[in-house]
Amino acid sequence: MIEVGEVDAVVVWHADRLVRRLVDLERVIELCERNCVKLATVSGDLDLSTDAGRLNARILAAVARNEVERKSARQRAAFEQAAAAGKPTGGRRAFGYTADHLHLEPTEAPIAAEMFQRFAAGESLGEIMRDLNKREILTPRGFKWTTGTVKTVLKNPRYAALRGVRRVKLDARGRTSSAEGGHLQREHWYSVAGRAVWPAIVDEATWRACERRLRDPARAKYYTGSTQQYLLSGLAVCGVCGRKLKSGTNQGGRTLKCPEGPGRHVVRRAVRIEEFVVAVILERLRRPDAIELVQLRSGQGVDLRRLREEAEGLRKNLGEYAEDAGAGRLTRQEYFVLREAAHVRLAGIDEQLANASRKDVIAAVVGTGRDPIEAWEACSLSAKRAVIDTLCTVRVMPARPGRPKSDLFNPASLRIEWK
Numbered sequence: 405m406i407e408v409g410e411v412d413a414v415v416v417w418h419a420d421r422l423v424r425r426l427v428d429l430e431r432v433i434e435l436c437e438r439n440c441v442k443l444a445t446v447s448g449d450l451d452l453s454t455d456a457g458r459l460n461a462r463i464l465a466a467v468a469r470n471e472v473e474r475k476s477a478r479q480r481a482a483f484e485q486a487a488a489a490g491k492p493t494g495g496r497r498a499f500g501y502t503a504d505h506l507h508l509e510p511t512e513a514p515i516a517a518e519m520f521q522r523f524a525a526g527e528s529l530g531e532i533m534r535d536l537n538k539r540e541i542l543t544p545r546g547f548k549w550t551t552g553t554v555k556t557v558l559k560n561p562r563y564a565a566l567r568g569v570r571r572v573k574l575d576a577r578g579r580t581s582s583a584e585g586g587h588l589q590r591e592h593w594y595s596v597a598g599r600a601v602w603p604a605i606v607d608e609a610t611w612r613a614c615e616r617r618l619r620d621p622a623r624a625k626y627y628t629g630s631t632q633q634y635l636l637s638g639l640a641v642c643g644v645c646g647r648k649l650k651s652g653t654n655q656g657g658r659t660l661k662c663p664e665g666p667g668r669h670v671v672r673r674a675v676r677i678e679e680f681v682v683a684v685i686l687e688r689l690r691r692p693d694a695i696e697l698v699q700l701r702s703g704q705g706v707d708l709r710r711l712r713e714e715a716e717g718l719r720k721n722l723g724e725y726a727e728d729a730g731a732g733r734l735t736r737q738e739y740f741v742l743r744e745a746a747h748v749r750l751a752g753i754d755e756q757l758a759n760a761s762r763k764d765v766i767a768a769v770v771g772t773g774r775d776p777i778e779a780w781e782a783c784s785l786s787a788k789r790a791v792i793d794t795l796c797t798v799r800v801m802p803a804r805p806g807r808p809k810s811d812l813f814n815p816a817s818l819r820i821e822w823k
Contacts, residue, residue, distance in 0.1 A: 406435045406436065406439050406441050407435065407439070409439060411441060412440075412441060412442065413441060413442040413443070413444065414436075414441060414442070414443045414444075415443075415444050415445070415446065416443075416444075416445050416446070417445065417446050417447075418445055418446070418447060418464075419445060419461060419464035419465060419468065420464065420465075420467075420468035420471070422443075422445075423465055423468070424465065424468045424469050424472055425465070425469055426462060426465050426466060426469065428465075429461060429462060429465040433458060433461070487567050487569050487597040487598070488567075488597060488598060489601075490567040490597075490598055490599050490600040490601045491567075491600075491601055492504075492505035492506065492600075492601075492602070496544065496545070497544045498544065498557075498560065498562060498563075499512055499515075499516055499543060499544050499557055500512045500513045500515070500516035500517075500557075500563065500605050501513075501562075501602065505602060506601065506602045507602070507603070508603055508605065513605050515536075515541060516557060516563060516605050516606075517605050517606055519532055519536075519554065519557060519558065520558065520563065520605075520606045520610050520611065520614055521606075521610070522784075522787075523558055523614050523617070524610055524613050524614055524617075525767075525787055525790065526786045526787050526789065526790025526791075526793075527784050527786040527787055528786045529551040529554045529555055529558075530551055531784050531785070531786055532549075532554050533549045533550060533551050533553075533554050536549045536554070537549055555618060558614045558615070558618060559593065559594065559614070559615050559618050560594065561594050561596050561611060561615075562600060562602070563604065563605045563606050563611055564604050564605075564606055564607060564608040564610070564611035564612075565599060565600045565602060565603060565604035565608075566596045566598070566599065566600055566608065566611070567596070567597045567598050567599065567600040568594035568595065568596055568597065569594065569595050569596075569597050570592045570593070570594055593619075596719065598716075598719070599716075608712065612754055616754070633651065633785075634651050634658070634674065634678075635678045635681075635682070635785065635788060635789060635792075636649065636660060636674065636677065636678055636681065636789075636792075636798060637649065637650060637651040637660070637674075638650065639789055639792060639793060639798065640660060640677070640681075640798040640799070640800050641797065641798070641799055641800070642662040642664065642669050642670050642799075642800065643669075643670065643799045643800055643801035643802065643819060644662070644664075644669035644670065644801075644802065645662065645664050645669055647662055647663060647664060648663075649661060649662055649663075649670065649800060650662075650663055651674065652671070654671070656673055657673060657674075657675065658673070658674045658675065659671055659672060659673055659674055660672050660673075660674045660677060660800060669802055670800050670801070670802050670803075671803075672800055672803055672817075676813045677798075677800060677813075677818060679813075680813050680815065680818060681792065681798055681818070681820070682780070682788075684820055685780075685791065685792060685795060685796075686776050686777055686780060688795065689766075689769055689770055689776040689780075690776050694766075694770045694776075711753050711756055714749075714753060715750060715753045715754070718746045718749060718750050718753075719750070721742075721746055722743060722746050722747075725739055725742050725743055725746070726739070766791055766794060766795070769783065769791060794823070795822065795823060796820050796821055796822050796823055797820075797821040797823065798818070798819075798820055799818070799819040799820075799821060800817070800818060800819075801816075801817045801818065801819065802817075803817060804817075
């Protein structure tokens with residue numbers, strides 16, 4: 405309005421209600437002088453028409469800026485103190501917890517636990533989102549679920565009774581890259597400050613397994629639209645080159661095809677291969693020793709308590725290293741060497757915890773008390789794919805040239821390599 409000459413004067417309550425940065429004040433002074441606009445405060449302590457008034461304005465702006473920085477420092481210190489003590493600092497209510505952030509919401513907490521279990525068992529964010537909306541379960545703000553809100557729940561350490569601090573890694577334009585070569589977007593992740601005072605909905609190992617899967621760059625790098633639509637798309641591999649097969653269509657219907665060149669190594673009818681693979685998997689899960697598949701992957705022989713205690717000790721050491729470096733008891737080089745060693749060990753412990761206590765996808769089919777066929781049919785597509793991927797590698801060989809002489813499937817054209 406000053407620029408276009410719509411006003412002759414500007415009146416403010418106090419100088420700090422006008423600007424709080426010296427650079428903004430200089431711009432206002434220049435604008436007012438150029439456009440002959442008078443500027444005054446209700447208290448009468450600001451007059452930009454004189455050099456003394458401009459000096460007074462600059463002093464007031466500097467004081468206002470100092471107040472902003474001091475308030476920010478106090479808030480930051482209070483936040484860090486609350487984080488170290490494992491206390492909440494307000495904000496929106498988290499799904500599964502009450503408004504005070506300290507107690508479980510009885511109807512939502514079991515659903516939140518179910519979300520973690522399903523994602524750890526191999527289901528996708530989209531499948532969980534669609535099921536929640538189908539059941540008419542709403543977010544804490546009363547909206548339908550999206551893949552983003554499901555992901556927000558799964559990556560939050562509060563559900564494992566851990567006090568998280570949000571961190572974001574930005575590029576020069578204030579954005580982060582979600583995938584190699586993909587579009588840029590701002591995304592928050594959490595660093596764990598310690599144990600929290602509220603109850604857990606899932607154990608720490610389950611949360612870390614879910615977070616590890618969310619952070620896996622392969623999820624974004626190798627995802628294509630058809631990968632999650634069919635049982636073996638992007639899962640079965642070419643028997644010639646070993647590349648993952650994609651879905652396609654021809655006159656005979658849906659196919660599995662190798663992406664290698666125009667003269668592809670493998671182009672096979674998908675339905676027959678999928679039916680045969682399912683029959684083999686179910687036969688394997690019917691055997692008496694199938695329960696051992698679950699037990700072998702349940703983390704036996706790993707001292708999970710010792711690993712968790714070691715991780716807590718390392719995180720405490722990181723804080724002490726920072727204090728010693730600030731006090732001059734450690735040189736800069738010593739601090740970085742100790743910090744790097746602690747982070748490397750923490751990454752190894754996190755991987756052990758995630759792998760040792762990850763909810764095994766086979767447990768959804770074996771040991772449920774139901775017939776494996778019935779349990780298999782009740783599983784989602786992602787869970788079925790996860791079972792196959794856990795048990796074996798499906799290697800599809802090229803078909804014989806010419807038309808097949810019968811509709812019978814030739815088992816020799818498929819190699820199932822058990823893991």
